[in-house]
Amino acid sequence: MARPCFSSVGPSLLRGSGPPAAGPAACPWRRCPGTGSRLAAAGGAPALESTPSAQEEKELRVACQAVRLAARLCQVVQQELRLSEWEDKDDSSPVTVADYGAQAVVAWVLSKAGLHEGPLSLVAEEDSTSLKNSEGGAMRNRISQLVNEVLIDTPGAPVLTSDDIMDLIDMGRSDGGSGTHWVLDPIDGTRGFVAMRQYSVCLGLLKEGQVTVGALGCPNLPQTKVTDEDGKPGAASRTLDADIGCLFTATRGGGARDGPLWGSELPSHELRVPDVDSIASVQYMESFEKRHSNHELTAALAEKLGIVRPVLRMDSQVKYGALSRGDAALFMRFPPPDYREKIWDHCAGSVIVEEAGAKISDGSGRPLDFSQGRWLDLDRGIIAASPSLHATVLQALNEL
Numbered sequence: 001m002a003r004p005c006f007s008s009v010g011p012s013l014l015r016g017s018g019p020p021a022a023g024p025a026a027c028p029w030r031r032c033p034g035t036g037s038r039l040a041a042a043g044g045a046p047a048l049e050s051t052p053s054a055q056e057e058k059e060l061r062v063a064c065q066a067v068r069l070a071a072r073l074c075q076v077v078q079q080e081l082r083l084s085e086w087e088d089k090d091d092s093s094p095v096t097v098a099d100y101g102a103q104a105v106v107a108w109v110l111s112k113a114g115l116h117e118g119p120l121s122l123v124a125e126e127d128s129t130s131l132k133n134s135e136g137g138a139m140r141n142r143i144s145q146l147v148n149e150v151l152i153d154t155p156g157a158p159v160l161t162s163d164d165i166m167d168l169i170d171m172g173r174s175d176g177g178s179g180t181h182w183v184l185d186p187i188d189g190t191r192g193f194v195a196m197r198q199y200s201v202c203l204g205l206l207k208e209g210q211v212t213v214g215a216l217g218c219p220n221l222p223q224t225k226v227t228d229e230d231g232k233p234g235a236a237s238r239t240l241d242a243d244i245g246c247l248f249t250a251t252r253g254g255g256a257r258d259g260p261l262w263g264s265e266l267p268s269h270e271l272r273v274p275d276v277d278s279i280a281s282v283q284y285m286e287s288f289e290k291r292h293s294n295h296e297l298t299a300a301l302a303e304k305l306g307i308v309r310p311v312l313r314m315d316s317q318v319k320y321g322a323l324s325r326g327d328a329a330l331f332m333r334f335p336p337p338d339y340r341e342k343i344w345d346h347c348a349g350s351v352i353v354e355e356a357g358a359k360i361s362d363g364s365g366r367p368l369d370f371s372q373g374r375w376l377d378l379d380r381g382i383i384a385a386s387p388s389l390h391a392t393v394l395q396a397l398n399e400l
């Protein structure tokens with residue numbers, strides 16, 4: 001089946017800072033048929049049985065607009081990152097002006113869209129508490145400048161004051177649970193972001209505990225197959241190249257797709273995880289940061305399974321994107337036993353891998369439960385892979 005080809009990279013969203021446009025004859029989307037993508041070479045994904053409903057498509061369009069604007073803000077900041085632009089939170093994880101700015105931009109887009117009845121509910125990682133103390137002034141000013149710059153070409157966007165922006169950030173304080181909630185990680189992989197590696201902007205929509213829409217923006221992810229080098233600090237140095245930057249989307253029951261991040265069209269290249277031919281050659285992925293996931297445990301599991309290929313380490317939910325398009329076959333995450341996961345770290349990515357045909361569960365095989373509020377309680381980490389490989393890995397974990 002022929003797949004649509006994206007014909008333009010789209011307008012720059014932050015003036016003077018966009019990636020170079022591809023020449024008129026070149027398709028900027030390197031995964032089109034005939035351009036060497038593994039899926040295309042294998043005959044591509046089967047046609048999807050259903051398409052998003054009109055409401056889901058509206059939700060998806062808004063999610064993609066929000067993620068693209070936020071990703072542009074992040075890209076600009078990563079290229080200019082200065083020491084004063086990040087601080088340590090109480091849990092000693094970093095947060096930058098881009099985390100706050102991206103959260104404000106997404107909250108503004110969602111609040112203007114008015115997609116659902118009743119007040120907007122947003123479960124998001126950041127809040128303005130530390131920005132409101134006396135040392136927060138410089139960060140507050142910089143965030144205001146960034147947010148206004150990124151929204152400048154968006155129809156209907158007013159000039160937002162610093163107080164408006166603090167209020168937008170604090171819209172993310174929802175407790176989640178049952179009902180309808182947007183779930184946002186404005187920058188997933190902030191450690192990767194400050195170290196010039198991978199990161200992603202992750203937005204999902206929860207309805208009665210089920211993730212129904214996901215949009216995952218990956219500014220430093222190549223549109224061609226990811227390699228070990230792409231997980232390392234050089235990733236951010238290529239972010240302005242025309243073939244870097246991916247947007248993954250999914251709607252529940254409507255399939256998963258990918259396309260270029262720096263465009264305005266909805267991604268339309270359908271995704272389906274391939275079956276694994278040989279376990280020895282399985283490419284598995286884990287967190288770049290060993291404090292986030294136990295690298296010894298994954299290595300032991302890989303050895304038990306007979307996997308001989310070296311692990312691919314990358315920050316953030318880009319790993320879910322890479323899995324959904326078949327760059328790697330297996331994702332494993334084993335955080336320290338006292339670490340409690342949050343829903344925004346897996347919400348968007350989980351619906352994308354599921355709609356691409358993979359299975360995702362905790363280490364005891366239970367589906368991820370997004371219905372319990374801001375926390376995501378798990379038993380022994382997370383495993384995502386094609387259904388047959390998932391079952392094999394789960395059994396090996398239980399035997400270890």
Ligand SMILES: Nc1ncnc2c1ncn2[C@@H]1O[C@H](COP(=O)(O)O)[C@@H](OP(=O)(O)O)[C@H]1O
Nearest residue numbers: 187188189190191287291292315316335336339
């Ligand atoms: N000690 C820890 N153990 C496990 N995960 C942690 C952690 N500290 C932070 N994290 C989470 O790991 C996320 C990054 O995932 P990955 O390991 O795949 O790059 C972080 O997202 P943020 O960067 O949004 O804070 C954070 O929520």
Ligand SMILES: [Mg+2]
Nearest residue numbers: 093094125190
């Ligand atoms: Mg964080």
Ligand SMILES: [Mg+2]
Nearest residue numbers: 185188189345
């Ligand atoms: Mg995160």
Ligand SMILES: [Mg+2]
Nearest residue numbers: 125185187188
């Ligand atoms: Mg984050």
